[in-house]
Amino acid sequence: MAVEVVMPKLGMAMKEGTVSVWNKGVGDQVGKGEPIASVSSEKIEIDVESPAEGTVLQIAVSEGEGVPPGTVICYIGNPGEEIGESITTVKNQTPEVEKVAPTTENTAPTLQTKTPRDRVKISPVARKMAEAGGLNIEEINGTGPGGRITKEDVQEALKTSRSTQVEQNKEVDITSDKPLEEIEQIPVSGIRKVIAERMYDSLQKSAQLTLNMKVDVTNLMSLQKKTAETVQYRFDNKLTVTDFIARAVVLSLQQHQQMNSSYIDDKIHLFNHVHLGMAVALERGLVVPVIRNAERCTLIDLSRKIKELAQDARRAQLNSDDMQGSTFTISNLGAYGVEHFTPVINPPEAGILGVGAVYDTPVFIGEKVERRSILPLSLTFDHRILDGAPAAAFLQTVKQYLEDPITMLF
Known part of the structure; x- marks a missing residue:
């Protein structure tokens, strides 16, 4: 049966934790003890490890979203397995906080379907860099295992994109001697x-x-x-x-x-x-x-x-x-x-x-x-x-x- 992964309680005074970044996406395989996400409280950030081996069936909390400790953040199980009412809970759940499991009136939540964006194999860091740089990840050539797009692939794509932009600016205004201003945007989180x-x-x-x-x-x-x-x-x-x-x-x-x-x-x-x-x-x-x-x-x-x-x-x-x-x-x-x-x-x-x-x-x-x-x-x-x-x-x-x-x- 599917296993719940909940927001850990990082100290007695913690009221809310935030998912800083997901290292895995829906459909990805995970091993027991493998870091699947980074979560942060007011003063500390830690990696959440998978309590079991399996597949990420559903992500219940998005990046940047804050939830109370004990809240379910994702489910891990066998490929194609439905998430029902009988679920194994990880041990670090806090008993005083009621778990929030996604439900509907008459049916259990269905397995999330992958969008074209999800089907592209890319690391979370690389995805963020690509989004900040305005790159289409489907156009980036991945050199990682199984064609996975790595941070280095995105950096190379950004260099190519900037070089192309410089050439285009030169063609538009060949009389201008002002250098192209390059701006890197870094999301503030964690x-x-x-x-x-x-x-x-x-x-x-x-x-x-x-x-x-x-x-x-x-x-x-x-x-x-x-x-x-x-x-x-x-x-x-x-x-x-x-x-x-x-x-x-x-x-x-x-x-x-x-x-x-x-x-x-x-x-x-x-x-x-x-x-x-x-x-x-x-x-x-x-x-x-x-x-x-x-x-x-x-x-x-x-x-x-x-x-x-x-x-x-x-x-x-x-x-x-x-x-x-x-x-x-x-x-x-x-x-x-x-x-x-x-x-x-x-x-x-x-x-x-x-x-x-x-x-x-x-x-x-x-x-x-x-x-x-x-x-x-x-x-x-x-x-x-x-x-x-x-x-x-x-x-x-x-x-x-x-x-x-x-x-x-x-």
């Missing part, structure tokens, strides 16, 4: 769409202001080097500047509770615990894994958790719960050579700290000029929650910890 919506919403619904401050981290860099061998030997770890910054932020948030808060329903919610978000840049977009109860962590504990979460993020092993509930966020662009920048608040948090690149510069120490290492910090805060003075006081406390790093070891 994580990129979620980020776009959240950042726009953040700027529209909060009063954001950014303060910049420079911190002398010469002593911190020296302490890092002096303790490197001991830390490696005793804890099998390496302390980074980011680890020290995270520790300084956690200690400072405990002293400035207004910065460890959120603006929700016209009320300021002050938090006793620090749930620290650490922004991680991925190829698909930005994710913010959360270190819960960070105030209970030592510097070494914090360092380990930062590295573990960053590694999980790059391996796509984070779940939705790992990226929710942060009370303050750190975003580090120092690796890209950026000094000061304006980070955007991760709503509904009160603030976010932007970390720039450390640079060396001459500084007057009394009457002498010394070479010092300077760290630029940029604090964006919600002016609805606190004013400039308390925000500056928080940033000043972070600065004090970083300039006297020995105080963070105890």
Whole structure:
């Protein structure tokens, strides 16, 4: 009998998931465990694997469509099999959500018939590229297995199409020396769409202001080097500047509770615990894994958790719960050579700290000029929650910890 594949629940708070792309079409063969679609929630995107071997009988949810977890997104079975009322359900269905199975009044849904568009063998990525480039997929020569059109085939067809267009433009206006403008259109979907919506919403619904401050981290860099061998030997770890910054932020948030808060329903919610978000840049977009109860962590504990979460993020092993509930966020662009920048608040948090690149510069120490290492910090805060003075006081406390790093070891 046919097998239902449902929208998985990617975390306790997930209310809706979106099908980002279908890797298989109706009539395609699939193997057990083979990725058949990519789905995304508010902050995470994963591949949905086929729970059984068979044929895709029907696709119930289109690309870009959002549905509650537990909703049937497709059916897998034997070729020609009708989808009846008795259906095997996959185990990741959430019992509290009623499945939405396509039905009619008197008869079960019939197997979808293939249109000429469906009969063309083409990968989902290639299909999207062809549609964006205005190409007719029936005119593209496929070089993949069984004549399947691949991404490379579409790229080659686009090159040919553009060359033809250039020649046509030359024939129309041989006197024009303006180059042909080539525009590539990329659909905004999945994580990129979620980020776009959240950042726009953040700027529209909060009063954001950014303060910049420079911190002398010469002593911190020296302490890092002096303790490197001991830390490696005793804890099998390496302390980074980011680890020290995270520790300084956690200690400072405990002293400035207004910065460890959120603006929700016209009320300021002050938090006793620090749930620290650490922004991680991925190829698909930005994710913010959360270190819960960070105030209970030592510097070494914090360092380990930062590295573990960053590694999980790059391996796509984070779940939705790992990226929710942060009370303050750190975003580090120092690796890209950026000094000061304006980070955007991760709503509904009160603030976010932007970390720039450390640079060396001459500084007057009394009457002498010394070479010092300077760290630029940029604090964006919600002016609805606190004013400039308390925000500056928080940033000043972070600065004090970083300039006297020995105080963070105890």
